[in-house]
Amino acid sequence: MDIKTSNIANLPSKHGKFRIKAYKQDNQEHLVIMSRDFEKIESPYVRIHSECLTGDTLGSLKCDCQNQLELALKFIGEKGGLIIYHRQEGRNIGLLNKVNAYALQDKGRDTVQANLELGFKEDERDYSVVDFIFKDLNIKSIKLITNNPKKIEYVESLGVKITQRISAITKSNVYNENYLNTKKEYFGHFL
Ligand SMILES: Nc1nc2c(ncn2[C@@H]2O[C@H](COP(=O)(O)OP(=O)(O)OP(=O)(O)O)[C@@H](O)[C@H]2O)c(=O)[nH]1
Numbered sequence: 001m002d003i004k005t006s007n008i009a010n011l012p013s014k015h016g017k018f019r020i021k022a023y024k025q026d027n028q029e030h031l032v033i034m035s036r037d038f039e040k041i042e043s044p045y046v047r048i049h050s051e052c053l054t055g056d057t058l059g060s061l062k063c064d065c066q067n068q069l070e071l072a073l074k075f076i077g078e079k080g081g082l083i084i085y086h087r088q089e090g091r092n093i094g095l096l097n098k099v100n101a102y103a104l105q106d107k108g109r110d111t112v113q114a115n116l117e118l119g120f121k122e123d124e125r126d127y128s129v130v131d132f133i134f135k136d137l138n139i140k141s142i143k144l145i146t147n148n149p150k151k152i153e154y155v156e157s158l159g160v161k162i163t164q165r166i167s168a169i170t171k172s173n174v175y176n177e178n179y180l181n182t183k184k185e186y187f188g189h190f191l
């Protein structure tokens with residue numbers, strides 16, 4: 001696995017004083033956002049957050065990503081931990097394809113149907129960089145912030161202990177009800 005890493009830099013933010021470290025795998029650049037002293041915590045809070053430009057940055061109401069990111073920033077800011085900002089936009093189909101998937105959703109498809117119609121699997125994410133990051137930061141035990149059973153399974157398969165799962169449920173709205181429903185019914189998310 002050819003992964004390049006950056007040095008660690010300070011990042012004061014409105015959510016807390018963090019440090020950041022970047023990882024580059026092929027053409028994807030990921031970011032780890034760390035609370036100041038997470039190394040001293042036996043089992044830090046961790047969120048593996050999948051990039052969602054429309055949600056994270058623009059506050060799209062079609063998904064729950066921005067709310068989840070803010071929840072995670074608050075958790076690690078207050079209690080200590082880290083966020084792996086996993087830059088696999090649109091469950092790793094990329095931004096352009098995600099916008100095409102959204103256009104299909106405008107015509108009535110759900111989030112899974114739209115991906116399949118575009119020739120992708122329902123979820124194309126690959127978490128191998130997460131394994132690298134856990135080893136790089138010497139993380140062996142975590143409290144994982146997620147509703148996604150696949151992420152739990154993956155982390156456990158790496159031999160990293162999950163001492164607690166923190167639910168990442170945030171307020172739904174009229175635009176993301178169907179999306180959340182599909183996550184629950186199709187992907188088995190704990191919602
Ligand atoms: N292809 C596609 N990707 C989407 C769509 N809506 C959100 N995403 C992407 O889905 C990813 C977020 O995944 P989710 O399934 O919402 O949640 P999760 O990360 O699996 O699980 P949690 O840890 O519980 O949040 C981000 O990369 C979003 O860009 C969509 O309609 N189509």
Ligand SMILES: [Zn+2]
Nearest residue numbers: 052055063065
């Ligand atoms: Zn989103």
